[in-house]
Amino acid sequence: MHPLVMLAIFIVSSFLGYKLIKNVPSLLHTPLMSGMNALSGVTVIGAIAAAAAAVSVGNRVLGLLAVVLAVINIVGGFGVTGRMLSMFRRKGDKHE
Numbered sequence: 001m002h003p004l005v006m007l008a009i010f011i012v013s014s015f016l017g018y019k020l021i022k023n024v025p026s027l028l029h030t031p032l033m034s035g036m037n038a039l040s041g042v043t044v045i046g047a048i049a050a051a052a053a054a055v056s057v058g059n060r061v062l063g064l065l066a067v068v069l070a071v072i073n074i075v076g077g078f079g080v081t082g083r084m085l086s087m088f089r090r091k092g093d094k095h096e
Helices: 003-022 026-053 057-086
Strands: none
Touching: 026 057
């Protein structure tokens, strides 16, 4: 596929994703974030497979970078979800 076509797809999908997320009500944000954390696990598996199939060193480095960024996304997502859910706990409730 031509690089300009791939760049155009990336730009359009980024713009569309921003518009979709911007219109999500705050009440639905936590459940959607939890679902996206699960989906990010699939991204990690795909990044590992891409890194394993890479032939050149440059492609392996990019695959490693993809794995690292996907894991950071998962950890950050679970951190934010945990903080949001802790806002709904009562003061006297014990943290399990």
